[in-house]
Amino acid sequence: MLDKLALLGFGPGGWGLALLQGALVTISIALATLPFGLALGLLVALGKRSRNALVRGAATLFTTVFRGVPELLTLYIIYFGIQVLMQKLWSGFSMPPFVAGMVALGLVLGAFSSEVWVAALDSVQRGQREAAAALGLSRRQAFRLVVFPQLMRVALPGLGNNWMVLLKETSLVSVITLPDIMFITTRANVTTKEPFLFFGAAILLYLFFSLVSAWGLARMEARANRGYSAFGGSTR
Amino acid sequence: MRWCEYPGLITGNEALQNYGCRMATGLGITLQLVAISVALGFVMAVPLAVGRLYGPRWLAATITGYTTFFRGTPLLCQLFLVYYGLGQFRPFWQEVGLWWLFREPFYCALLTFTVNTAAYQAEILRGAIQSIPRGQFEGALSLGLPRWKTLLLVIMPQAMILALRPLGNELIVMIKSSAIASLVTLFDLMGATRLAFARSFDLSIYLYAALVYLALVEIVRRVWDLFERRLTRHMALR
Numbered sequence: 001m002l003d004k005l006a007l008l009g010f011g012p013g014g015w016g017l018a019l020l021q022g023a024l025v026t027i028s029i030a031l032a033t034l035p036f037g038l039a040l041g042l043l044v045a046l047g048k049r050s051r052n053a054l055v056r057g058a059a060t061l062f063t064t065v066f067r068g069v070p071e072l073l074t075l076y077i078i079y080f081g082i083q084v085l086m087q088k089l090w091s092g093f094s095m096p097p098f099v100a101g102m103v104a105l106g107l108v109l110g111a112f113s114s115e116v117w118v119a120a121l122d123s124v125q126r127g128q129r130e131a132a133a134a135l136g137l138s139r140r141q142a143f144r145l146v147v148f149p150q151l152m153r154v155a156l157p158g159l160g161n162n163w164m165v166l167l168k169e170t171s172l173v174s175v176i177t178l179p180d181i182m183f184i185t186t187r188a189n190v191t192t193k194e195p196f197l198f199f200g201a202a203i204l205l206y207l208f209f210s211l212v213s214a215w216g217l218a219r220m221e222a223r224a225n226r227g228y229s230a231f232g233g234s235t236r
Numbered sequence: 237m238r239w240c241e242y243p244g245l246i247t248g249n250e251a252l253q254n255y256g257c258r259m260a261t262g263l264g265i266t267l268q269l270v271a272i273s274v275a276l277g278f279v280m281a282v283p284l285a286v287g288r289l290y291g292p293r294w295l296a297a298t299i300t301g302y303t304t305f306f307r308g309t310p311l312l313c314q315l316f317l318v319y320y321g322l323g324q325f326r327p328f329w330q331e332v333g334l335w336w337l338f339r340e341p342f343y344c345a346l347l348t349f350t351v352n353t354a355a356y357q358a359e360i361l362r363g364a365i366q367s368i369p370r371g372q373f374e375g376a377l378s379l380g381l382p383r384w385k386t387l388l389l390v391i392m393p394q395a396m397i398l399a400l401r402p403l404g405n406e407l408i409v410m411i412k413s414s415a416i417a418s419l420v421t422l423f424d425l426m427g428a429t430r431l432a433f434a435r436s437f438d439l440s441i442y443l444y445a446a447l448v449y450l451a452l453v454e455i456v457r458r459v460w461d462l463f464e465r466r467l468t469r470h471m472a473l474r
Contacts, residue, residue: 068408068453069446070415072426076433077442084439164308171310175419182312195320203313210308 022184037109045117066111101173116158160217255432262428273349281357306355364399404460
């Protein structure tokens with residue numbers, strides 16, 4: 001049993017370093033996708049509240065599609081789709097899996113987070129915008145200085161949830177050969193024929209990231225709510 | 237001519253003509269996988285949620301550990317751990333007579349999806365039960381109902397209405413997640429589509445599969461809306 005554990009170590013024949021690199025790739029793709037997906041989600045949420053019916057329709061179509069199609073399928077369509085399209089322009093093109101993963105996961109995150117943004121936007125009362133307008137702030141300024149800061153507090157739990165889902169979804173990028181945790185452990189399994197050990201290690205790594213994220217998010221929520229405890233809201 | 241040949245005929249798409257029927261069979265497997273695992277998951281989730289809320293401390297802690305583990309790790313990783321990882325102990329499973337389960341990718345996927353969705357559904361039910369006002373418990377107890385009857389006749393019916401929407405979302409998530417089963421050599425809708433693409437190199441086959449998944453999800457959503465309207469018709473929502 002102990003000699004098997006050495007396979008996870010850093011010695012000769014150990015996969016420890018490779019696993020750490022895989023973990024780094026997993027975290028990198030999740031962190032790289034996050035701002036892109038959240039910004040897209042906010043944009044789509046604003047689109048859903050647009051006065052232009054065409055923009056509203058497009059935003060709704062976007063969420064319906066990317067919430068309804070399996071992430072794995074989205075990943076394949078983006079990866080192979082862009083590959084085929086770009087090769088028509090330049091035959092030497094090969095799609096970097098990292099970018100494909102980022103785009104696919106970002107689109108899905110955009111669709112899911114837009115729902116959170118919409119609910120948060122609804123929670124900021126009309127009077128806030130009107131007061132900002134009365135103070136002479138432009139619509140853009142009102143959004144940036146008045147609405148957005150209040151938005152974040154309400155949106156945080158939902159967005160935190162989106163982050164946890166994203167973290168787990170990154171495991172799918174292994175199928176387009178991005179060397180994340182799943183990719184490394186699959187390769188280790190092929191070499192060593194110890195699937196239980198390696199997939200067990202992988203699942204514990206993911207669990208660790210999830211627990212750390214949950215802890216961090218709880219702290220962020222406590223911080224975002226710090227001004228509200230006096231009104232009966234909980235800070236913990 | 238079978239019905240599954242029509243989509244290829246209508247669209248004139250060669251890959252769809254050749255693989256339409258395989259995809260239809262795959263769709264059947266996807267539907268089986270999702271329907272069985274979500275139903276079994278629900279059966280598991282009810283005692284899990286109740287045990288988590290009203291059970292002794294050790295039981296509640298164990299259930300919390302279970303839900304945290306399955307909700308905190310990717311389904312793909314869980315599936316690989318079951319199919320490849322547990323499949324590694326073949327002599328043991330043969331001895332206890334369970335090798336038939338771990339040998340078949342379908343059963344492995346079914347097992348993984350069931351325990352996974354049970355964890356999510358248990359959390360949904362727990363939240364729903366917790367948001368029923370205390371007064372409902374107290375009222376039932378003061379009427380002399382025993383605890384289990386209070387739960388069964390007073391709390392659960394109200395909690396189920398609250399849980400309805402998130403449970404529908406969970407069903408949709410499972411329809412989408414079931415595509416992962418294709419990665420353990422199972423020819424569900426995704427698996428059949430992957431095969432079709434690998435042989436035809438026709439990218440549009442993925443788009444047709446996406447349309448099928450989209451239709452599935454949309455149907456579930458509409459049906460769930462009907463459910464909800466019917467079950468909440470006694471409440472003055474509007």
